[in-house]
Amino acid sequence: MQFNSITRNSGRTSPGTSVDNLREIGQGRPYDLYPLRGSPYNRDVSSGDNLLSRPSGDTLLFDADDTLWENNIYFERAIASFISYLDHKVHTAEEVREHLNRCEHATIAAHGYGLRSFRRSLVNCFEDLSGSVTDQQHQRILGFADSIAHHEIELLPQVAETLAHLSNRHRLILVTKGDPVEQTGKLERSGLAPHFTAVEVLPEKHDEAYLALSALHRCDAARTWMIGNSPRSDINPALRAGLHAVFIPHDFTWVLEHETVEQAPEGQHLLELKSFQELLQHF
Numbered sequence: 245m246q247f248n249s250i251t252r253n254s255g256r257t258s259p260g261t262s263v264d265n266l267r268e269i270g271q272g273r274p275y276d277l278y279p280l281r282g283s284p285y286n287r288d289v290s291s292g293d294n295l296l297s298r299p300s301g302d303t304l305l306f307d308a309d310d311t312l313w314e315n316n317i318y319f320e321r322a323i324a325s326f327i328s329y330l331d332h333k334v335h336t337a338e339e340v341r342e343h344l345n346r347c348e349h350a351t352i353a354a355h356g357y358g359l360r361s362f363r364r365s366l367v368n369c370f371e372d373l374s375g376s377v378t379d380q381q382h383q384r385i386l387g388f389a390d391s392i393a394h395h396e397i398e399l400l401p402q403v404a405e406t407l408a409h410l411s412n413r414h415r416l417i418l419v420t421k422g423d424p425v426e427q428t429g430k431l432e433r434s435g436l437a438p439h440f441t442a443v444e445v446l447p448e449k450h451d452e453a454y455l456a457l458s459a460l461h462r463c464d465a466a467r468t469w470m471i472g473n474s475p476r477s478d479i480n481p482a483l484r485a486g487l488h489a490v491f492i493p494h495d496f497t498w499v500l501e502h503e504t505v506e507q508a509p510e511g512q513h514l515l516e517l518k519s520f521q522e523l524l525q526h527f
């Protein structure tokens with residue numbers, strides 16, 4: 245098997261992330277599992293499907309936001325409207341944005357990811373910079389956040405077609421973070437749910453979360469890949485947990501997800517792809 249994109253071998257190993265350790269962590273489960281109806285795994289491979297180069301039977305873990313569908317652009321639009329509405333006479337738009345980032349750090353640490361935290365961050369930011377918030381202003385600010393809640397799901401190019409091919413040959417599991425109701429609601433609206441055998445909505449996607457879900461789903465680390473747009477949440481912690489990774493950058497990845505992509509430890513693989521469809525050349 246030739247991995248000709250980016251297969252970075254740093255020569256270092258990650259202590260505590262062996263397959264044996266993956267197996268040991270399976271006692272109890274810290275996260276909720278959302279089993280889906282009608283798993284397509286192991287169904288017959290469609291005829292004429294000759295692009296695929298890996299043998300079937302891998303486990304592919306997929307990030308959702310900004311990997312399968314647009315997400316951060318809606319937040320960026322809401323934030324632009326918020327900054328325009330605040331119309332601060334002293335602080336520049338960049339300074340307001342930096343303060344909002346600090347507010348988001350704090351609310352996420354205290355209350356987790358999701359729209360409720362985003363609403364709270366906007367209100368806190370407005371209050372910090374303006375000194376107070378009237379009822380009318382409060383309602384207007386909530387409106388910026390609520391504009392995100394019910395937008396149509398806009399799939400990224402070729403996602404539906406690519407997942408349909410991949411689910412014929414591999415086990416697909418959705419691994420996202422945030423509010424379970426919000427994330428599973430987006431999945432249902434996306435129409436992609438039938439391609440996944442399971443969905444994990446995690447409070448945070450860190451090394452331990454990947455170790456726990458690998459144990460829970462009995463993933464063979466040597467045949468498990470995490471695929472996503474975020475170095476901080478998808479790529480680096482998955483590599484540290486002993487898995488392979490596929491990095492598909494998105495031009496508008498949330499600033500809080502930015503991080504330098506680590507090298508793959510020896511024996512693991514990291515691919516960087518320009519488009520989702522390129523997955524078919526590797527799997």
Ligand SMILES: [Mg+2]
Pocket residue numbers: 307308309310311472473474
């Ligand atoms: Mg993402």
